[in-house]
Amino acid sequence: MAVAEIAGPAPETESRHAPAGSMLVLECVAKRFGRVQALSDISLNIKSGAVHCLLGENGAGKSTLCNLVFGVHQPDAGTMLFDGKPHAPQGPADALRAGIAMVHQHFSLVPDMTVTENVLLGRTRGLLDRKAWAARIQTLSDEYGLAVDPSALVGDLSVGERQRIEIIKCMIENPRLIILDEPTAVLLPEEIAKLMSVCRSLAARGCAIVLVTHKLAEIKQVADTVTVLRQGRTVATSAEPAKDIQRLVSAMVQRDLASLDVALAGTLGVSEDAAEADDGIREPSLPRGQEAMQLDALTVRDASGVLRVDEVTLTVDRGEIVGVAGVEGNGQTEIGLVLAGLLKPTSGRVFVGGTEATSKSPREITAMGVGIVPEDRHALACISSMSLAENMCLNRLDSFCRFGLLLRGQMEREAAALMTQFDVRADGPRTPFSSLSGGNQQKAVLARELTTDRLLFLLAAQPTRGLDVGAVEAVYKSIGKTCEAGVGVLLISSELDELIAVAHRIVVLYRGRIIGERRALPKFRHDIGMLMAGQQP
Amino acid sequence: MSANAISPAGPSMWQSLIRNEIAVAFAAVLGALIVGLLLIVMIGVPLSDAIGAFLDGAVGSGYAIAASINRAAVFAAVGLGFIFANQANLTNVGGEGQIAMGGIAAAAVALKTPVADLPVGLAFMVPMLAAVIAGAVWGGICGVLKVKVGTNEVISSLLLTFIGIWLLYWSVQSTDLLRQPMTNTATLPETLEIPDATKLPALLDVAGPLNIGLVFVVFLAVIIQLALHQGVLGLRLRAAGLNELASRRAGIPYDRYVVLAMAVAGGFGGFAGAIMLQGDQYVLKDGFTSGYGFDGLVVGLLARGSSIGVVLGALFFGFLRSGGINMEMTAQVPSAVVVIIQGLVIIAIAASGYWLSRNEGKR
Numbered sequence: 068m069a070v071a072e073i074a075g076p077a078p079e080t081e082s083r084h085a086p087a088g089s090m091l092v093l094e095c096v097a098k099r100f101g102r103v104q105a106l107s108d109i110s111l112n113i114k115s116g117a118v119h120c121l122l123g124e125n126g127a128g129k130s131t132l133c134n135l136v137f138g139v140h141q142p143d144a145g146t147m148l149f150d151g152k153p154h155a156p157q158g159p160a161d162a163l164r165a166g167i168a169m170v171h172q173h174f175s176l177v178p179d180m181t182v183t184e185n186v187l188l189g190r191t192r193g194l195l196d197r198k199a200w201a202a203r204i205q206t207l208s209d210e211y212g213l214a215v216d217p218s219a220l221v222g223d224l225s226v227g228e229r230q231r232i233e234i235i236k237c238m239i240e241n242p243r244l245i246i247l248d249e250p251t252a253v254l255l256p257e258e259i260a261k262l263m264s265v266c267r268s269l270a271a272r273g274c275a276i277v278l279v280t281h282k283l284a285e286i287k288q289v290a291d292t293v294t295v296l297r298q299g300r301t302v303a304t305s306a307e308p309a310k311d312i313q314r315l316v317s318a319m320v321q322r323d324l325a326s327l328d329v330a331l332a333g334t335l336g337v338s339e340d341a342a343e344a345d346d347g348i349r350e351p352s353l354p355r356g357q358e359a360m361q362l363d364a365l366t367v368r369d370a371s372g373v374l375r376v377d378e379v380t381l382t383v384d385r386g387e388i389v390g391v392a393g394v395e396g397n398g399q400t401e402i403g404l405v406l407a408g409l410l411k412p413t414s415g416r417v418f419v420g421g422t423e424a425t426s427k428s429p430r431e432i433t434a435m436g437v438g439i440v441p442e443d444r445h446a447l448a449c450i451s452s453m454s455l456a457e458n459m460c461l462n463r464l465d466s467f468c469r470f471g472l473l474l475r476g477q478m479e480r481e482a483a484a485l486m487t488q489f490d491v492r493a494d495g496p497r498t499p500f501s502s503l504s505g506g507n508q509q510k511a512v513l514a515r516e517l518t519t520d521r522l523l524f525l526l527a528a529q530p531t532r533g534l535d536v537g538a539v540e541a542v543y544k545s546i547g548k549t550c551e552a553g554v555g556v557l558l559i560s561s562e563l564d565e566l567i568a569v570a571h572r573i574v575v576l577y578r579g580r581i582i583g584e585r586r587a588l589p590k591f592r593h594d595i596g597m598l599m600a601g602q603q604p
Numbered sequence: 605m606s607a608n609a610i611s612p613a614g615p616s617m618w619q620s621l622i623r624n625e626i627a628v629a630f631a632a633v634l635g636a637l638i639v640g641l642l643l644i645v646m647i648g649v650p651l652s653d654a655i656g657a658f659l660d661g662a663v664g665s666g667y668a669i670a671a672s673i674n675r676a677a678v679f680a681a682v683g684l685g686f687i688f689a690n691q692a693n694l695t696n697v698g699g700e701g702q703i704a705m706g707g708i709a710a711a712a713v714a715l716k717t718p719v720a721d722l723p724v725g726l727a728f729m730v731p732m733l734a735a736v737i738a739g740a741v742w743g744g745i746c747g748v749l750k751v752k753v754g755t756n757e758v759i760s761s762l763l764l765t766f767i768g769i770w771l772l773y774w775s776v777q778s779t780d781l782l783r784q785p786m787t788n789t790a791t792l793p794e795t796l797e798i799p800d801a802t803k804l805p806a807l808l809d810v811a812g813p814l815n816i817g818l819v820f821v822v823f824l825a826v827i828i829q830l831a832l833h834q835g836v837l838g839l840r841l842r843a844a845g846l847n848e849l850a851s852r853r854a855g856i857p858y859d860r861y862v863v864l865a866m867a868v869a870g871g872f873g874g875f876a877g878a879i880m881l882q883g884d885q886y887v888l889k890d891g892f893t894s895g896y897g898f899d900g901l902v903v904g905l906l907a908r909g910s911s912i913g914v915v916l917g918a919l920f921f922g923f924l925r926s927g928g929i930n931m932e933m934t935a936q937v938p939s940a941v942v943v944i945i946q947g948l949v950i951i952a953i954a955a956s957g958y959w960l961s962r963n964e965g966k967r
Contacts, residue, residue: 407853408852408853409849409852409853428855428857429852429853429854429855430855430857433855439853441853446847446849446850447849447850447853448850448853449847449850450843450846450847450850450851452846453839453842453843453846457839457843461839461843461850461851461854461856462853462854462855464836464839464840465836467836468836471831471835471836471837472830472834472835472836473834473835473836473838473839
């Protein structure tokens with residue numbers, strides 16, 4: 068039904084909506100999923116030879132919009148014109164045929180195959196002509212400065228290089244519109260810069276680029292036009308983004324920038340000057356020397372014997388926030404699992420408050436005053452199909468138990484109190500955990516972990532990932548307050564800006580080793596970026 | 605759609621009806637039974653004969669009713685064990701083998717030890733306890749295999765069933781084990797009858813062989829219902845079953861809970877074996893388990909975690925089995941047809957559950 072509505076726009080409207088240079092025109096597009104109106108009344112004009120940034124918080128509708136253009140979903144209402152012709156793709160194959168390509172957040176590459184083999188997968192029949200494909204890839208790579216070796220094994224390549232293979236997979240189709248969905252989330256600072264220049268060179272050759280992002284630095288660097296989405300609506304546009312940054316950010320978070328927390332503003336990239344200003348002021352709230360947690364030559368090998376954590380020695384004092392920077396997959400996950408008591412280290416020791424905690428059970432570690440906010444919330448922190456109250460009290464059910472029977476009322480009252488204290492918004496303690504938004508889920512997990520008895524040390528891994536600005540602020544505030552109360556915090560994050568804004572000092576993890584340490588100051592951003600790439604500055 | 609078109613009052617009535625689980629299940633069973641009857645007509649057995657024989661076998665006499673209820677108690681025991689393990693997302697399909705192990709243990713204790721001399725209550729309770737322990741070990745092995753080497757409990761419990769059944773066969777074939785002394789070549793490969801003192805006491809003298817197995821089962825059903833749905837244990841089992849890592853992180857000893865859940869399920873299977881031997885069959889022989897472990901599994905599956913569901917389902921299958929056996933004996937309806945009808949009922953109930961949840965999702 069939806070197809071019929073958008074399939075036949077009248078010829079005269081067609082010409083009106085497709086002025087010269089327009090590659091993709093969206094007119095009053097809407098999409099609803101169940102009860103959620105994901106997009107309403109979106110109109111856009113994406114020009115050839117330009118980089119068009121889509122800015123917005125999580126859940127603002129950016130991905131839905133891309134998926135409509137790429138044919139993954141079909142709009143409920145509105146019209147799309149691509150290159151002057153009606154565009155109503157029934158699937159990605161239609162969109163690809165029309166000349167639209169998309170680089171997804173998650174790559175679809177086979178690690179055991181070479182770059183060439185990955186590119187030709189699904190694009191060739193009969194005999195393989197690897198040489199011809201390799202030559203085409205080399206040409207594209209040279210033309211756009213992608214620096215990809217066609218004969219390299221994908222498994223050996225960095226995340227940035229893998230992403231460039233995905234870009235080559237798009238380019239080989241000769242598209243006229245390329246959609247990049249949050250392409251920089253997993254990249255090192257220098258790789259981001261490289262990607263931005265690739266975007267510019269693609270645009271220079273007449274392509275239209277749609278870049279989905281929530282990072283302002285990228286917009287300053289590369290955007291010709293910016294559209295800000297909020298709750299499925301267009302709330303701001305700008306043809307001169309560099310000048311309008313403040314206005315765009317206010318529109319995105321729907322509040323006055325002056326009211327933003329300093330740390331939060333630093334993370335968003337809107338107040339680097341402010342962050343520079345407090346250079347050297349931020350100090351741990353307690354005098355040094357009282358250790359909350361200590362890792363002593365911690366070493367972890369995985370089941371196949373690969374070294375994941377390599378003799379990491381690290382002390383977190385009480386009242387101190389130590390940031391761990393590094394691209395994901397450099398040992399952060401394993402350190403988190405060891406601290407949670409879910410993984411036995413191969414060697415080395417863990418101390419909490421001076422007492423050895425190596426290889427203790429999760430229950431004993433919790434009893435020592437360790438709270439864990441894991442990076443993978445759904446795997447470790449919560450059980451989505453159980454209720455909010457059950458999730459919030461799961462680690463202390465003994466206090467809600469009489470003669471083996473569960474005191475549900477008492478448990479729900481406790482959960483309701485925590486919900487108020489930590490501003491967890493939900494219909495009530497009985498709501499299924501899965502129905503909460505990501506931000507509220509994270510606040511609930513934080514609430515549980517921060518109210519651990521005699522809390523001494525908190526591990527927070529990627530605590531703000533996927534959260535909107537309000538929730539990010541709440542998470543920072545809770546962590547900050549905890550730290551002031553004398554708890555030592557180890558903050559693992561792949562967002563360098565977040566670490567610089569929140570932590571006292573930052574250690575950099577590379578291939579399982581700590582290869583450097585800096586104070587968390589913006590002037591060290593470059594150094595830390597180099598360390599993250601494994602180079603000594 | 606059609607209900608909408610007929611009358612404006614249609615949808616709400618229709619919806620309230622489809623939301624009523626019992627009504628839907630009832631309709632589904634009725635449908636399956638009608639198909640079964642058509643099948644009987646097709647093979648040429650007069651319908652009145654078949655129905656008469658069925659009712660006669662299921663509820664025709666005090667004896668028939670008692671036999672049906674005894675049977676139901678066995679199904680319910682296995683079913684309760686099933687839902688206990690299932691709370692932790694574990695599927696125990698080894699009821700048959702656990703019944704065999706329970707039967708062997710109860711028979712061995714009743715025949716080879718002087719328990720019959722114990723005061724009245726203990727004389728039948730000690731063999732029963734032995735059966736529970738034997739079943740629990742049989743189920744617990746699956747739990748240990750799962751946490752130590754990652755063997756799926758469906759596979760291990762099924763394979764242990766074969767071992768259990770062949771152990772039963774061996775123990776009734778060998779005079780060194782439980783077989784009765786060979787007096788002549790016609791001596792059957794079975795045990796002696798267990799001593800009277802070790803038999804389950806009758807519940808009501810008037811109603812034939814109804815034994816106190818029923819009382820045990822009702823008591824256990826209440827305990828299981830409380831433990832799973834009101835107890836901390838139930839919540840922890842559920843957490844362990846839903847997310848191993850998160851439950852371990854929350855301080856739940858996952859490994860111990862898996863072994864416990866499977867051991868309890870097995871213990872219930874062993875208990876079922878005991879009430880079969882001590883309440884009904886009195887001798888152990890090849891084929892002792894009668895497929896009741898699988899019937900109990902089906903009862904547990906269909907109950908969807910509810911003890912009341914287990915008891916109702918067990919009663920239904922108990923009567924269905926008794927009626928079916930009589931239909932086969934007196935109305936010459938092939939046993940295959942009886943099994944087919946049972947299968948149709950299972951599919952109908954399962955489908956109605958799916959239908960209900962799908963409608964739930966739509967609303």
